[in-house]
Amino acid sequence: MLTAGLIHYALNLLHISVHIRDVCVFLPPVFSGLTSISTFLLTRELWNQGAGLLAACFIAIVPGYISRSVAGSFDNEGIAIFGLQFTYYLWGSAWGGYVFIINLIPLHVFVLLLMQRFSKKVYIAYSTFYIIGLILSMQIPFVGFQPIRTSEHMAAAGVFVLLQVYAFLQYLKDRLTRQKFQTLFFLGVSLAAGVFFLAVIYLTCTGYIAPWSGRFYSLWDTGYAKIHIPIIASVSEHQPTTWVSFFCDLHILVCTFPAGLWFCIKSIYDERVFVALYAISAVYFAGVMVRLMLTLTPVVCVLSAVAFSRVFEHYLGDDAKKQSPPAEESSDEEDRKNPGNLYDKAGKVRKHVSEQEKAEDGLGPNMKSIVTMLMLMLLMINAYSSPSVVLASYNHDGSRNILDDFREAYYWLWQNANEHATVMSWWDYGYQIAGMANRTTLVDNNTWNNSHIALVGKAMSSNESAAYKIMRSLDVDYVLIIFGGVIGYSGDDINKFLWMVRIAEGEHPKDIRESDYFILQGEFRVDKAGSPTLINCLMYKMSYYRFGEMQLDFRTPPGFDRTRNAKIGNKDIKLKYLEEAFTSEHWLVRIYKVKKLENRDRMENNLGSTDSSHQKFTSKKTAKRKRGFVKNKLVLKKGKKVTKKSLY
Template sequence: MVTAGLIHYVLNLLHLTVHIRDVCVFLAPVFSGLTSISTFLLTRELWNQGAGLLAACFIAIVPGYISRSVAGSFDNEGIAIFALQFTYYLWVSAWGGYVFIINLIPLHVFVLLLMQRYSRRVYIAYSTFYIVGLVLSMQIPFVGFQPIRTSEHMAAAGVFALLQAYAFLQYLKNRLTKQEFQTLFFLGVALAAGVVFLTVIYLTYTGYIAPWSGRFYSLWDTGYAKIHIPIIASVSEHQPTTWVSFFFDLHILVCTFPAGLWFCIKNVNDERVFVALYAISAVYFAGVMVRLMLTLTPVVCMLSAIAFSSVFEHYLGDDMKRENPPVEDSSDEDDKRNSGNLYDKAGKVRKHVSEQEKAEEGLGPNIKSIVTMLMLMLLMMFAVHCTWVTSNAYSSPSVVLASYNHDGTRNILDDFREAYYWLRQNTDEHARVMSWWDYGYQIAGMANRTTLVDNNTWNNSHIALVGKAMSSNESAAYEIMRSLDVDYVLIIFGGVIGYSGDDINKFLWMVRIAEGEHPKDIRESDYFTPQGEFRVDKAGSPVLLSCLMYKMSYYRFGEMQLDFRTPPGFDRTRNAEIGNKDIKFKHLEEAFTSEHWLVRIYKVKKLDNREPLDHKLRSIVPRPKYTSKKTAKRKRGHIRNKLVLKKGKKPNNKK
């Protein structure tokens, strides 16, 4: 947001009138172009200019980065990958995922020290990076003192202290004898490491340094989030990455980047040690979490470019050498003088010039042509795949769905916008909508209505309360909705069109999050069959078949027959006939169902008789001001009698 605002301010300062919306829409594509340039610069430093050019071409079209850099993708990641690549080129600070960077660069320095590759260049570069980065990052109000008070930053501080100690010992090395230096070295290193370790433990124990976050633990222990922080594990981007995702986002680069890593390790130097560490760590983290494919994509493009560049140099370089033949050495001159001899210096039969030319014209040129054509075919397939993925997966807004018929024609499913427009036009402007947190921002932005929970997932207890309402039966859910002043409930149901991202498929995460806060009321095992299956048909759990989410999703669905091959109430997403077709509501009523049944909205019925008055009186006369429930109830009774007298009725003192 700061970057977009700054660009908008500068453009208007230069009298280039641009709407802030246009700046936000085109921010990611502009920075993706800068990412290609920074990738070229970084790969050129690691290998050569040809590899840099290929790497820039790869990252310009690779689906793993296109997914976050298309027009309209206004998110941190649009700028983040440029910051990450430019960080690795200049060693400065970057985005919200900068914890990866702030630990990878110290790891690089630490490994260089272990490999005895210490130099003044490493000392100056890292000391400047750490001091300047620390001071600049602390100027941002949101960051503040986090760089010196969180565990994620302690590795960078520890390596900085270690580097200073190492540099000091190198200074003393020239002024002490070998025996004195060895004694001082081991004593100094052990003492410094012990002091730093004990200091970090003490500061963490006293609370000055915050412990490792749950997101960090979930990277090392894949089952941690599911047990302790289910709201993190429930996000689709935080699921483990499948092989299909690797191939979909990287295509042929999955196979070629290990070759580039091998070339770097074979011809290792200080810079290539860094890219090897980057590749190994990024591969591990991308396998743990789908979202971190974004950090793997740049290094895959760089190493694949190195692999392709090396192959082209090897198989096309001989043609370049023929055009510029090397200077002949003395042994060749001796061979020319003794051309009449049948044997060379090694005692082997000498080949005539015509035989050498025939050997080169035989298998050699054919192999070069075949390898070159194969490489070009791979690049062509990669370009075709990237174009197809970009046009089909990443060029449509997520709020509008598209499906294809057998004849290739396309159907546009506009149910989301249809439902949000209905909410905006047909509900009170102060109405409160309860839905799962995935749709909170959309409802607030497109329907302009208040939501209980949204995509800002910091309030875990509030989200768990909504999950409890969805997981409970109608009566228990109604009490929760009354306490939250809910007017409408919105759900997503994909059983008609086969949409797999609906709320029934997300339902177990609602149960798990609710169980974390309310273990006495909600238990995940209650929603499974005795065989441990999650089923929506007649064999499903009775608790599941009577819960609010199930009833709202399948209300009136049992009467619908989608086609002649399936019975009424057949769920296309779960491929099953639902088990509860006779669904009736006591406290809710259907208010709206979109054309393809994708979005369903229910209205919460108001209380009968005097209960609405009591409900309002609770907000007028809150209980904490009085000593007991009895006193608060008596006070509300006095106010109720006054309101009744104003209407000209006699008060009911008994009640």
């Protein structure tokens, strides 16, 4: 939002009239172009210019990044990957995932110290990065004092302190004997690490430093969120990544980037230590959580480009080898002292002209052409990812079928629901309903309010009568659900239903228990053998209402759920407090209207207007409570102990 606001302000300052909506819509594509440039710069620094061009092409078309950089995808990730890549090129800052960056860069410095690769360049770079980055990040109101008061940032601070101690000891190295220096070095590093560790523990115990968050624990213990924070575990982006997801998001690059990692490790130096750490850590985190595939995508593009570049150099570089490479200035003092043994960006020893002119045995030109063509064919496999609102399926004859049920349902809400109507749905669709239907939702994709989401989950998990009381208390007018039993859509609310139960059970354990929705054998079934609690709950009734009358084809009986591959257990569902308002063409989105019972409204009106005796009784009771409250306030002023019972 800050970036979009600054761009809008700058354009208007230059008298370029642009609506803020247009800035927001085109912000991700613009920054995706900048991401390609930053990826080129980073890869060129790690390997060579050819690999940089390949990496820029990969990041431009890889599905793992395109899904977050299309026009209209106004979210943090739209500019975050540019910030991430440019951070790794210049050491800067990025989005909420900056915790990954602010720990990866210190890890790189720490590993360099262990490898005895300390230099003035490392000291100046990290000290500048940490101090300036810390000060600038704290100027953002949303960040505030988090960089010095949260546990996620303590590793960066610890490495900063360690680097200062290490640099000071290196300064004393030339002024002390070897034995004295070794003793001082051991004591100094141990004392600095111990003092910092104890200080962090003390500040954490006293509350000055926030402890590790549940989201952090869920990265290391995959079962932590499911037990302690089910709302985090219920998010589809927080599920472990499958091999299919790896291939769909990265395509052939998932097979080639290990080769690029091997080439970097084979001829290692400081910058390649960083990319190796980045690749190893990103692979682990992406395997734990689907969402973190976004952080893996850039390094996969970089290392795959290195692999392809290395292969092309080997099979197409015969003519180039006969020419003398241009002399490049080395950044290391030792290399300058030994110009006969310099390394280029690819980690290969620079040979003298006489050595380069020697003929090398290799494959014939035909085999080289075949290998080159195969590599080019692999590069053509990458494809775009599909949008999430408009779905597509393929018929038996290969023709494509567009499923536009989401927009169809949101348009119906926009046209038919009162502008002040409140829609209850699972939080996954909250932003879409608010943005595309322009109607108020109870919960949305901002999942910080766990108790409110749990209340919606309780309503979906309860029977119709209990759910109606909750909906009336929340002034719900419509209920929207996603049902995929007709077309075989696996991402519907029945498949998400157990997460609704678990989140509701966390807040309301007396009313909702997950075990009630399973049969004795521990299975979750929607057929006639299913749990009575499940078959009578609101979500089951709304999903399968009138579905028992539908026969999808001649091979299956009426009421056959294609997603669960089962015939539903209750085909004759009756609704008492809800009425069907809209069902999309493919039954993907179903909307129900909450009834306002006439006899109940009349009873409430009568109680409010005609029952004078009830009003008198209520007023006397209220007055009595007020007198008791005033009396208890006086007792408190006298300093006497007041029990909870006396307050009532």
